[in-house]
Amino acid sequence: MVTEVVKIENLTKHFPIVGGILQKTIGYVYAVNDVTMSVREGETHGLVGESGSGKTTVGRIIVKLTNPTSGRIIFDGEDITRVKGEALRNYRRKVQMVFQDPYASMNPRMTVKSALLEVMKIHSMHKGSEYEYATKLMERVGMSEEHLYRYPHELSGGQRQRVVIARALSVEPKFIVLDEPTASLDVSVQAQVLDLLKELQKQYSYSYLLITHNLAIIKYISHRTTVMYRGVWVETAPTQELFKNPQHPYTIALMSAVPVPDPTLRREKIILKGEPPNPIEKVVACPFQDRCPYVMDVCREKMPPDTDLGSEHLVRCWLRA
Amino acid sequence: MLLSVRDLIVEFYTYRGIVHALNGVSFDLDKGEVLGLAGETGSGKSVTAFSIQRLLPANAKIVSGKIVFDGVDLLELSEEKMREIRGQRIATIFQDPHTYLNPVFKIERQFLDVLKYNDPEIKALENKKEAERIAFEKAVEMLKKVKMPAPERVLKMYPHELSGGMKQRVLLAMAYSLTPDLIIADEATTALDVTIQAQVLEIMKELQKEKNLSVLLITHDLGVIAENCQKAAIMYAGRVVEIGDVKKVLISPKHPYTQGLLKALPRTDKEVELVGIPGTVPDLVNPPTGCAFNLRCPYAKEICRTKVPPYTLEEGSTVACYLYGGK
Amino acid sequence: MKSRQTRMFLMDLKFALTLLRKNKLVVSGFVMVLFFIFLALFGDFIVDPNIAKSVDYPNALKPPSWEHPFGTDDNGRDIVAMVVLAAKYDLAIALSVILASIGVGILVGSVSGYFGGIIDEVIMRITDIFLAFPGLVLAMAIATVLGRSFTNLMLALIIVWWSGYARIMRGQFISEREKPYVAAAKILSVPSWRIIFRHILPNAIYPMLVVLTMDMGGVILTAAGLSFIGLGPSPFEPEWGSLASRGAVYLFQAPWIIFFPGIMILFACLGFNLVGDGLRDVLDPRLRR
Numbered sequence: 041m042v043t044e045v046v047k048i049e050n051l052t053k054h055f056p057i058v059g060g061i062l063q064k065t066i067g068y069v070y071a072v073n074d075v076t077m078s079v080r081e082g083e084t085h086g087l088v089g090e091s092g093s094g095k096t097t098v099g100r101i102i103v104k105l106t107n108p109t110s111g112r113i114i115f116d117g118e119d120i121t122r123v124k125g126e127a128l129r130n131y132r133r134k135v136q137m138v139f140q141d142p143y144a145s146m147n148p149r150m151t152v153k154s155a156l157l158e159v160m161k162i163h164s165m166h167k168g169s170e171y172e173y174a175t176k177l178m179e180r181v182g183m184s185e186e187h188l189y190r191y192p193h194e195l196s197g198g199q200r201q202r203v204v205i206a207r208a209l210s211v212e213p214k215f216i217v218l219d220e221p222t223a224s225l226d227v228s229v230q231a232q233v234l235d236l237l238k239e240l241q242k243q244y245s246y247s248y249l250l251i252t253h254n255l256a257i258i259k260y261i262s263h264r265t266t267v268m269y270r271g272v273w274v275e276t277a278p279t280q281e282l283f284k285n286p287q288h289p290y291t292i293a294l295m296s297a298v299p300v301p302d303p304t305l306r307r308e309k310i311i312l313k314g315e316p317p318n319p320i321e322k323v324v325a326c327p328f329q330d331r332c333p334y335v336m337d338v339c340r341e342k343m344p345p346d347t348d349l350g351s352e353h354l355v356r357c358w359l360r361a
Numbered sequence: 362m363l364l365s366v367r368d369l370i371v372e373f374y375t376y377r378g379i380v381h382a383l384n385g386v387s388f389d390l391d392k393g394e395v396l397g398l399a400g401e402t403g404s405g406k407s408v409t410a411f412s413i414q415r416l417l418p419a420n421a422k423i424v425s426g427k428i429v430f431d432g433v434d435l436l437e438l439s440e441e442k443m444r445e446i447r448g449q450r451i452a453t454i455f456q457d458p459h460t461y462l463n464p465v466f467k468i469e470r471q472f473l474d475v476l477k478y479n480d481p482e483i484k485a486l487e488n489k490k491e492a493e494r495i496a497f498e499k500a501v502e503m504l505k506k507v508k509m510p511a512p513e514r515v516l517k518m519y520p521h522e523l524s525g526g527m528k529q530r531v532l533l534a535m536a537y538s539l540t541p542d543l544i545i546a547d548e549a550t551t552a553l554d555v556t557i558q559a560q561v562l563e564i565m566k567e568l569q570k571e572k573n574l575s576v577l578l579i580t581h582d583l584g585v586i587a588e589n590c591q592k593a594a595i596m597y598a599g600r601v602v603e604i605g606d607v608k609k610v611l612i613s614p615k616h617p618y619t620q621g622l623l624k625a626l627p628r629t630d631k632e633v634e635l636v637g638i639p640g641t642v643p644d645l646v647n648p649p650t651g652c653a654f655n656l657r658c659p660y661a662k663e664i665c666r667t668k669v670p671p672y673t674l675e676e677g678s679t680v681a682c683y684l685y686g687g688k
Numbered sequence: 689m690k691s692r693q694t695r696m697f698l699m700d701l702k703f704a705l706t707l708l709r710k711n712k713l714v715v716s717g718f719v720m721v722l723f724f725i726f727l728a729l730f731g732d733f734i735v736d737p738n739i740a741k742s743v744d745y746p747n748a749l750k751p752p753s754w755e756h757p758f759g760t761d762d763n764g765r766d767i768v769a770m771v772v773l774a775a776k777y778d779l780a781i782a783l784s785v786i787l788a789s790i791g792v793g794i795l796v797g798s799v800s801g802y803f804g805g806i807i808d809e810v811i812m813r814i815t816d817i818f819l820a821f822p823g824l825v826l827a828m829a830i831a832t833v834l835g836r837s838f839t840n841l842m843l844a845l846i847i848v849w850w851s852g853y854a855r856i857m858r859g860q861f862i863s864e865r866e867k868p869y870v871a872a873a874k875i876l877s878v879p880s881w882r883i884i885f886r887h888i889l890p891n892a893i894y895p896m897l898v899v900l901t902m903d904m905g906g907v908i909l910t911a912a913g914l915s916f917i918g919l920g921p922s923p924f925e926p927e928w929g930s931l932a933s934r935g936a937v938y939l940f941q942a943p944w945i946i947f948f949p950g951i952m953i954l955f956a957c958l959g960f961n962l963v964g965d966g967l968r969d970v971l972d973p974r975l976r977r
Contacts, residue, residue, distance in 0.1 A: 229637065302611065
C-alpha cells in the first residue's frame with residue numbers, strides 16, 4: 041500500500057499586478073493555473089518545466105511561503121492549505137525546502153554553527169546536546185566538525201549546498217522540496233550532491249519534490265515526474281515510462297531539445313516555433329496551443345481532459361483524449 | 362589556420378592577490394570549423410574569449426602568449442586597428458543579451474548604428490538618407506535570416522518588449538550582418554530555455570554553414586558541444602587539458618578530468634551511474650604546482666605534483682597528462 | 689576550535705588594514721578623525737575649560753602670536769583653547785544625532801519594509817511629511833521654537849535627520865526580505881522579530897556604515913551652520929559654528945577668529961568623508977570573494 045505524503049489538488053496562484061496612482065489591481069500574473077499531483081513516501085517526484093511554467097511557485101506554496109489562490113494541499117491526510125500559528129510551526133517541522141542558490145539562502149553573517157543551533161533552539165530540540173547533533177548533521181552530509189566554524193563565503197559551492205541540506209534536515213522532516221538544488225553547481229560537484237540526496241533518501245526514506253528544468257537530473261533521481269507548461273500540468277508518469285513513451289507534444293519536444301553529449305547520436309530535433317508563454321494571459325484552453333505542431337480547433341476552445349493511459353501515465357492533450 | 366592561440370597567460374590583479382586565470386592556453390581554429398571550448402566555472406573559457414577580443418577588464422594583464430588571427434598577432438595591433446577587427450571580423454555573442462542592448466533605444470536605432478559604423482559598404486555611402494535606407498533593408502533581411510517573425514515590427518520595439526530568445530536572435534542578426542570571419546559564442550544559449558536554445562543553436566548552425574564561418578563555441582554543456590562542434594577542447598584551471606575531434610574527446614576521453622566530467626554528467630539518452638569528481642576546483646590565487654588536476658586525479662603520480670605535463674598526441678587527441686606519451 | 693574564530697577575525701582585520709593602507713587619503717582621513725576624537729576626549733585636560741566662560745577685554749582681538757598662536761577673540765579668549773574645547777561639543781552633537789537618527793530609522797524602516805502593506809503605507813506617508821520640508825529650514829524653525837541650547841540644537845537635527853535613514857532602511861529591508869535566506873529562515877519557523885533583528889538587520893546595516901560615517905561630517909557642518917546664524921548655543925559655550933559666527937562680525941579687523949574654527953569644521957568633515965570612503969572599500973563584499 042503506497043501512502044501519499046503530500047497531495048495537491050487543482051492548485052492555482054494568480055499574483056495581482058498593481059499599478060497607477062491608486063495602486064489598483066490592473067491584471068494578474070497567472071503563475072499556477074491547475075496543478076494536481078502527489079508525492080509518496082520515500083519517493084522523489086520530479087516537477088519539470090521551463091521558465092514561467094510555475095514550478096517554483098508550486099514549491100513555495102507547498103512550504104507555505106505564499107498562499108494559493110485556490111486549491112488544496114493535503115499533508116499526511118490533513119488539509120494544511122490555510123494553517124497558521126502553532127499548526128504552521130508543526131507543519132514546518134515536517135516539511136523543508138532547499139533553494140537553488142546556496143550562497144543566497146544562507147545568512148552571510150552567520151557561521152554554519154549558529155545557523156544550525158538557531159533552528160534547534162527555535163524548535164527546542166536536542167536540549168543540552170545541540171552541538172553534538174550539529175556535528176552529527178554535518179557528518180551526515182559529508183562534512184566535518186571543523187566546517188561548523190565557517191562563514192558561507194569560506195565554503196565552496198558544493199559545501200554550501202551540503203550545509204543548506206543539513207539545515208533542512210535539522211528539524212527531521214519527512215518531506216523536502218528541492219528547488220533546482222544543483223543548478224548553480226558545476227557538473228563535477230553536482231554529481232556529489234545528487235548522490236548525497238539519493239543516499240539520504242535511502243537511509244531515512246525522505247520524500248522529495250524535485251523542481252528542475254534539467255531532464256537529465258530528473259531521469260537520474262526521480263521516480264515519478266510531472267511536466268508543467270504555463271502553470272498547468274500536461275503529463276505525469278513514472279519517470280522511466282515518461283522517457284520511454286512521452287505522449288504530450290510538449291514533453292516530446294522538450295526531450296528532443298535537450299542536447300545529448302554523444303556526438304555519434306544523430307537525431308532529428310523537433311524545433312518548437314514561437315516564444316515562451318506570456319504569464320499575463322489567462323489560460324482557458326490548452327496552454328500549449330500557440331506552439332503545438334498538431335494544434336486543432338478544439339485545443340483553442342477547451343482545456344483537454346485528464347486522460348489515463350494506464351500504468352499511472354496521465355496526459356492532458358486532445359490528441360490522446 | 363584562421364585563429365591560433367599560443368601559450369596565453371593572463372593574470373588578474375585583485376585584493377586577494379594575483380589570480381592566475383590562464384596558464385598557457387593553446388589551440389587552433391581552422392576556417393569553417395566549429396570548435397567547442399568546455400570547462401567548469403573558473404576554468405578560464407570566458408577569459409580566453411575576452412582575451413581574443415582584447416576586452417579584458419582593467420585589472421587583467423596578458424602576461425605572454427600569442428593570438429594570431431589570419432596571420433596577424435592581435436596582441437600587437439593598435440587599439441584602433443583592433444576596433445576594426447572587433448567590428449568587422451570577429452563578432453562575439455554573450456550569455457546575457459539584455460546587457461548588450463541599450464534599454465532606452467529602439468532595436469532599429471541600435472541595429473542601424475552597428476551597420477552604419479561598421480559595414481564598409483554602408484559606411485562608404487555619401488548620401489545619409491540612402492545609407493539609412495540600405496541599412497534598414499539589410500537589418501530586415503538579417504532578422505529574417507534568424508527567423509524573426511515580423512522583422513519590421515521588431516525593429517520598432519524596445520529591448521524590454523522582446524523575450525530573451527528574441528533578444529539573443531537580434532544580437533545574432535547584428536553579429537552576422539557584418540559577415541565576420543569568426544564568431545565567438547560565449548555561453549550564448551545558457552540563459553535560455555532548452556526549447557529556445559534549440560531554436561537559437563539551429564539558426565547558428567545554418568548561418569555557419571551558409572557562410573562557412575569559423576565558430577568558437579564556449580559552453581559548460583557538453584551536450585551542446587557534441588551536437589554543434591567538430592572539435593572539442595576541455596579546459597581546467599586556465600589550461601586546455603584535452604583537445605581533438607569531438608567524437609574522440611567525448612566518446613573515448615583521454616584526460617582523467619575529461620573522463621571524470623563525463624562520468625559525472627547525468628544524461629537523458631541512457632541509464633548511468635554518476636561518479637562525482639572528489640574535491641573542488643583549485644583556487645587560482647594559489648594554484649597547485651604541477652598538473653592543476655593532481656589533487657583530484659585518481660591516477661596522480663609523483664611527477665604530476667611537481668611538473669606541468671606537456672602535450673602529447675594520443676589516438677588523435679592532444680592531451681596534457683603524464684599517463685600518455687612517456688613510454 | 690574557538691581560536692579559529694578569533695583567527696578569522698584577525699585575518700579580516702588584517703585584510704581591512706591592508707586595504708586601508710593602500711589608500712593614503714583614507715589614512716590621512718583616519719588621522720584627522722583620530723585627532724578630533726583625541727581633542728574631544730582630552731581637550732579639558734589640555735586647556736583650562738574655564739577659559740570659555742572668562743572675559744579678558746585687554747587681550748581682545750589680538751592677532752596670532754607666540755602667546756596666542758591662533759590669536760584671541762572679541763572677549764579676549766585664546767582661540768586655540770576655544771577650538772580645542774569645542775571639539776568635544778561638536779563631535780558629541782554629530783555622534784548623538786547620527787545614533788539617535790539611525791535608531792529611529794532602523795525601527796521605522798525595518799517595520800515598514802519587512803511587513804509592507806498598509807503599515808508601510810501609513811509609516812511612509814508620515815516620513816514623507818518630514819522629508820518634504822527642506823532640512824535646514826525645518827531645523828531652523830524647530831531650533832527657534834525650542835530656544836538656544838545644545839540639547840535643542842541636537843533635537844532639531846535629529847527631527848530633521850531620521851526620515852532619510854528610515855527611507856534607506858526601508859529600501860534595504862525590502863530588498864533583503866526577498867532573498868532566499870529570509871525565506872529559508874521563515875520555513876525554519878524563525879520568529880519575525882528574530883528574522884528582522886538577527887538576520888536582516890546585520891545585512892542591511894553594513895552598507896549604512898559608510899553613509900553614517902560620511903554623515904558625521906554633514907551633521908557637524910549643519911550644526912555649525914545653525915549656530916552660525918545664531919540658532920546654536922550661547923557664546924559662552926564653545927562650538928565651532930558659533931565661534932565662526934563671532935568672527936564674521938570682525939571679519940576685517942580680526943580674520944583669525946573666523947579662520948581657525950572654519951579650518952576645524954573643514955578638516956572634521958573631510959576626515960569623516962575620507963574614512964567613509966575607505967570603509968566602502970573594506971565593506972564591499974565583491975572584493976572579498
